Amino acid sequence: MYRHRLGTLAAAGTLTALLGAGLAAPGGSASAVPPGPAQVRTPPQAAASVASRWEPRPEQYPGTVTTTDLPIRMDDGVVLRGDLVQPANAQGEAIARKLPVIVMITAYNKSVIAAGTGGLGGPGASYLVKRGYNYLFVDARGTGSSGGRWGAFSARENKDAGRIVGWAHRQDWSNGKVGMAGASYMGISQLMAAGHHAPGLKAIFPQVPGADVYRDIVASGGQIDVGFMPLWLALVTGTGLIPPAYVGSDPASAIGVLVDHLMAGGQFTLPLTLRALLGQDPSYDGPFYRERSAIEYIDDVTVPTFMVGGELDLFQRGTPMLFEELQRNGAPVKMIIGPWDHLEGSSGADVGDAGHGTIAELQLRWFDHWIKGRNGHLGEIAPVTYFEQGSDRWRTARTWVDRDRGVHTRLLSGTSMQGGKAGGLRTAPGSGGESTLLPVPVSGLCTRSTNQWTAGILNQIWPDNPCFANNDINDHTGLIFQTRRLDRAVHFRGPINAHLFVSSLGGDGMLSVAVEDVAPDGTVTRITGGWQVISQRKLIKTRSRYLDGRLIQPWHPFTRASKDKLAPGEIAPVDVEIFPTAAVIRPGHRLRLTIQGYDVPHLLAPIPDIPGQALPITLYTGPGHRSSLTLPGQ
Incomplete structure (x- = not known):
């Protein structure tokens, strides 16, 4: 597997x-576990x-x-x-x-x-x-x-x-x-x-x-x-x-x-x-x-x-x-x-x-x-x-999510190309665009996600793995949207939502999303990630979480009955639950959102769904399709 x-x-x-x-290190001590990737x-x-x-x-x-x-x-x-x-x-x-x-x-x-x-x-x-x-x-x-x-x-x-x-x-x-x-x-x-x-x-x-x-x-x-x-x-x-x-x-x-x-x-x-x-x-x-x-x-x-x-x-x-x-x-x-x-x-x-x-x-x-x-x-x-x-x-x-600090939303802008130019993340509506995502079946392999979803085993074996320190190579297998260099810090704490307008040649696909910090020297740190199968996009609002009226944690049923593939040419919004964390993007850094079609070796579609998961996905941005990223905090 x-x-x-x-x-x-x-x-x-x-x-x-x-x-x-x-499991247990007989005779071990607190120093028996080597430092993790986030501690370099x-x-x-x-x-x-x-x-x-x-x-x-x-x-x-x-x-x-x-x-x-x-x-x-x-x-x-x-x-x-x-x-x-x-x-x-x-x-x-x-x-x-x-x-x-x-x-x-x-x-x-x-x-x-x-x-x-x-x-x-x-x-x-x-x-x-x-x-x-x-x-x-x-x-x-x-x-x-x-x-x-x-x-x-x-x-x-x-x-x-x-x-x-x-x-x-x-x-x-x-x-x-x-x-x-x-x-x-x-x-x-x-x-x-x-x-x-x-x-x-x-x-x-x-x-x-x-x-x-x-x-x-x-x-x-x-x-x-x-x-x-x-x-x-x-x-x-x-x-x-x-x-x-x-x-x-x-x-x-x-x-x-x-x-x-x-x-x-x-x-x-x-x-x-x-x-x-x-x-x-x-x-x-x-x-x-x-x-x-x-x-x-x-x-x-x-x-x-x-x-x-x-x-x-x-x-x-x-x-x-x-x-x-x-x-x-x-x-x-x-x-x-x-x-x-x-x-x-x-x-x-x-x-x-x-x-x-x-x-x-x-x-x-x-x-x-x-x-x-x-x-x-x-x-x-x-x-x-x-x-x-x-x-x-x-x-x-006092609380995990600070309701007093509200939410921070960035709108995806323009067009991104895999291995090429990045689109924008803006506080105001930007230019429209259509970006084609070709799922690449090695996306995710050289990231901290690989260590996370094998329980930290890789960190035990190779704590200095360069894939833990810089996500930039992996990012170019997907679509990149990022801010300009920030002039003030952006703090966030809690669950995050990516609201993405997409169509799919196969009617389905995986949206693997990463929120990242781009340092002035170009080093990309993966902060957290989220995943969503397009055909399971049905949103139950009563079980989802909102802050100041904006969605920060979607809840999807993930049942056989809720599965709904897109029709040919259909464009639909998909809310991707990005797992909660606490971070700051400092002045001079960029906030980056990366979207890919796989997260290897973490996730695999059930075998009958694999063919539909490998076909191109189109992401839409701009005033008519307000794809966005919403974070709790400011």
């Missing part, structure tokens, strides 16, 4: 091994401007001790397995006290995740355990050592999340108070548990969680994510085939678990992938993805939540969406968004750059405050701490 081919599970397994290296720059300035009144407390206990494969029986009889890490005395014996419990639910095999720190494993357990917490790692149903068959956030698995927390709440080594931690899959599980109102759940700390499975990651803009999804499905399947640690003491149960995991691969993972690529039901949004989307579960959640997100993350769209929903609920919620890809955001290695302490210190501060009743001086931390691309500064805000 990688590089726009269906491939085999063996090919996906090769990439799985690379991602697996980032002068050191960022921290947001905190005054000394904190909070200081991390010292260790209470000298060691830890682990009990493996505790049986956790669900209400349907399926037995999940958990590893319990407890504080230990100098003799290595568990402390005989009831303590609060931090729970992490993973699909990546608890034995791997609990083995070290870094990567998807985050900061590890020992920091909190030595300060008076128990830590429980649990394999999700059908993964690792747990029984049952994996369903990837199925309703049954989401119910399990609440049941696991309830089980931890009742154990004799627990004082009844539970927190949850973890990144990515483990972060989403926290929101599912909170949505099921798990007893005893006092606080959660999700890093890089997703909100809307279909739009965030499965099919950005209506095409299938073949850069990450096969890799991820193979990762879960592969780690589920590691023999359980209890195979020696209970071989029958262990073999039964492995058989269930193999069956799930054949009955869920592979058929799901093939059906999506063949354009069947999994290629469209619907109940299957709604059931697996955290945003559907948290409409009344008020559990104190600390979130970490990344501007180059797989869940760049979803994390701030979850933050805003929780803030509307009145939950005590805070969010740090930094210049991180998925593995960087998961490890939390550079969270300290935001000025509020390391990831381990922040977790201690959060859980101590909400679980142990210690004063964490949380008022010192703004609701939103974000990295502003362009200025390379950390800034703070």
Whole structure:
């Protein structure tokens, strides 16, 4: 599937091994994850401007001790397995006290995740355990050592999340108070548990969680994510085939678990992938993805939540969406968004750059405050701490989107030619034009998008890749529209909309859009991107987001029924959701919008739609067709 081919599970397994290296780095440290593409720059300035009144407390206990494969029986009889890490005395014996419990639910095999720190494993357990917490790692149903068959956030698995927390709440080594931690899959599980109102759940700390499975990651803009999804499905399947640690003491149960995991691969993972690529039901949004989307579960959640997100993350769209929903609920919620890809955001290695302490210190501060009743001086931390691309500064805000700052709209002007001249981006209507876009099937390959949509794996292998630093070569495979050199800064924060008038020779096609910063020396920095299949352009206004009456975040149904190809010669507006970020285009720089017909290896049309996606698209500008870019801010 990688590089726009269906491939085999063996090919996906090769990439799985690379991602697996980032799951957990035994004996690693915060420096184990190399700097990401957005961090090849002068050191960022921290947001905190005054000394904190909070200081991390010292260790209470000298060691830890682990009990493996505790049986956790669900209400349907399926037995999940958990590893319990407890504080230990100098003799290595568990402390005989009831303590609060931090729970992490993973699909990546608890034995791997609990083995070290870094990567998807985050900061590890020992920091909190030595300060008076128990830590429980649990394999999700059908993964690792747990029984049952994996369903990837199925309703049954989401119910399990609440049941696991309830089980931890009742154990004799627990004082009844539970927190949850973890990144990515483990972060989403926290929101599912909170949505099921798990007893005893006092606080959660999700890093890089997703909100809307279909739009965030499965099919950005209506095409299938073949850069990450096969890799991820193979990762879960592969780690589920590691023999359980209890195979020696209970071989029958262990073999039964492995058989269930193999069956799930054949009955869920592979058929799901093939059906999506063949354009069947999994290629469209619907109940299957709604059931697996955290945003559907948290409409009344008020559990104190600390979130970490990344501007180059797989869940760049979803994390701030979850933050805003929780803030509307009145939950005590805070969010740090930094210049991180998925593995960087998961490890939390550079969270300290935001000025509020390391990831381990922040977790201690959060859980101590909400679980142990210690004063964490949380008022010192703004609701939103974000990295502003362009200025390379950390800034703070009360909300993710600042309604007081309004919106900034630029109109596309004139004509652009691939590999040639650029059109304009103007504040007032400009000249009309027709620009022909020939989809080039290598567009996107030499960009930060490639690293983003393979979860940051490429950054692990080749952090100095020149494609991460300059997008100019890639841009010339598409249409370019840009401002003149700015005489004043343009700041924006939040979701962005591109409103484009197009026609298509094949009646369809992909609009892959990038918002970029062009420096005076010609270096082009990709800030963010968005994608939209033309035939899925139907806009649901009641679910879309407007600011000062202008659209900043379109919502498209992406159903089979909403698919509507253009008629020959038909010109129609298409709204492209560009994923949210925070940036400034400084004076002397240019704001650039680039439009292409592919984003390789990120996206691929379902196989039946591929012929229509490869034909020319015409983009229209000018007073009669006001193609535009709308950004929140000014």
